[in-house]
Amino acid sequence: MTGDRHIQVVIVGGGQAGLAAGYHLRRLGVDFVILDAQSGPGGAWQHAWDSLHLFSPAAFSSLPGRLMPPQAGEEYPDAEHVVAYLRAYEKRYELPVERPVRVHGVHRDGPALRVETDSGTWHARVVISATGTWWRPFLPAVPGRSAFEGRQLHTVDYRRPQDFTGRRVIVVGGGNSGAQIAADLAHDTHLTWVTQRPPRFLADDIDGRALFDAATARRRALDEGSIDTGGVASLGDIVAVPPVREARDRGLLKAGPMFSGLTPGGAEWADGTRAEADAIIWCTGFRPALSHLAPLRLRGRRGHIATAGTTRAVDEPRLHLLGYGDWTGPASATLIGVGRTARDAARQIRDFLR
Template identity: 60%
Template sequence: MDVLVIGAGQAGLAAGYFLKRRGLDYRLLDAGAAAGGAWRHGWESLTLFSPAAQSSLPGWPMPPTPGGGYPPRDAVIAYLTAYEARYALPVQRPVQVTAVRRAAEGLRVEAAEGAAWTARAVISATGTWSHPFVPQVPGREAFAGRQIHSARYRRPADFAGQSVLVVGGGNSGAQILAEVSRHAARATWVTERPPVFLPDDVDGRVLFDRATARWQAEREGRPAPPPLGGLGNIVMVPPVVEARARRVLHSLPPFARLEAAGAVWADGSRVAAEAIIWCTGFRPALDHLAPLGLVEADGRVRVSPEGQALAEPRLWLLGYGDWTGAASATLAGVTRAARAVVAAILP
């Protein structure tokens, strides 16, 4: 086999599209029971930050959302499912890849189900969703209430009438705080630094354009362009705009520790809580690469600008974040990164 792709979410499908166009012998292995990648696990009200036309994989635009606006989670899942079928991409699922090892003929990929494959090149596109990150806050084990990561959050009604801490800034923290605050008895937002909001007319299109400008500058050896007007990182999607009107988009700095009944700050102040929603991000899902000895202390693999592992030229990484290609963890940005990987993998 020429190429084996581990993961068939948006990054894996984009790679599959370009591999198919090259006429290579390839296969995609996916741990999910159905198509849709990480989007299948997002909370019920999750939406994209950009219109459908700016959120498409290579070859086929995402159908526009009826009535306009940003595509909801279920529309993205339907699009990825249809995309996989449209191009007849050879996805095999569910397959839980457990190890990638060096072999004389290439790289050997082993699965929990007992199967194994050998390919001349492997593209790892497993994303981050399966590796949610929760910080080691003192007293976390002593907290008597419910704790979940945003990866497991589904709907605000699950917290109706409760006192809730939403921990973490960024878009997930802002969106979850916005809707939970309408149902909870009390919702308290805790962020590492004061949240900064993008202007109302800025969405994912502008963010992608900025990422593209940075990528082009780096490729050409020029200084990256300065931030435009001090823009922050939270997109003002409709639920966040509505929360602003209710004056709930304010946060407290990080607490010093947790106790059974809530959080305690360094000055001794307390906030009672019955539940904590950790919106504290994810780490790359790279456990399957452990046998290669490439994953460093920061949880990443050192790669070239095209995503090739520097210490194992038969391995490529795609879609984990800007370190594997500018905006490569987004629907809008993964096309460029996937094209570059496939163009370089078997010239």
């Protein structure tokens, strides 16, 4: 359908954050639509690598209103199970998702925000941006990166270890993605894992439940003006999910220091050490996918949009940002964490609309 349409709230993004916002807006009687660029439900989870698993059991990885059912034979559900859950969640609550709809820009237009898409224009009193970060992978400016003649991938491009069997692979990154992909490749490739600092594994009994509690406690302390607890970063960087734990305990998961640059055939370090490589996988994180908000001119020097009350944009009170990480709510980029922030944002929006 094309043409101009008017509605109270437009949610941009139909992944976990967009669905959580929709759930709470529906409960409050607010009229909304979710515009999703993907061809089907599941958000970024439908594009994850084959072996990716959650950090927490299903019951502790749920959106508001409905527990994620357990996955047979798995303590920590895989990405396919998450996609099925999100699909069922969307259907259960009859959330009004239109897809595939790509939002080109959000503009100020008198009392409304004008949302331009590839299938028409929406006029909304409030916009919730819930596009996440998966769609904007970050690659560091490393000397020689353009000269490397092998294959270069980011986390978003990696799928399965069989694609690299017998090959020389360098995995870059000391976070969860780097550790999980390195563990995936540790058995049947010639693996070199490099990190900016020695990897910090969390205690084996810590999973997403403890991480959410830590993030929430830090946010509460900051809001109360207390000493910064450090949040998740104080515990470590890598959750020791079973595949990572197994590779680590077998001595297959040993990280070396970050290289100083790339050569046509591999990597080199400041002391003259070299390593040949057929492929480099950059597990170097993401940036918020906010290009659709560019017409509003809200971004600061570091790329973030200043918010108040966690999600509301300081310089545009008709815009809320949800699910981009701790700066838009404690653990808001996780399944378990986004619900609370979505609830608070929905209540603020209801009051604003009144």
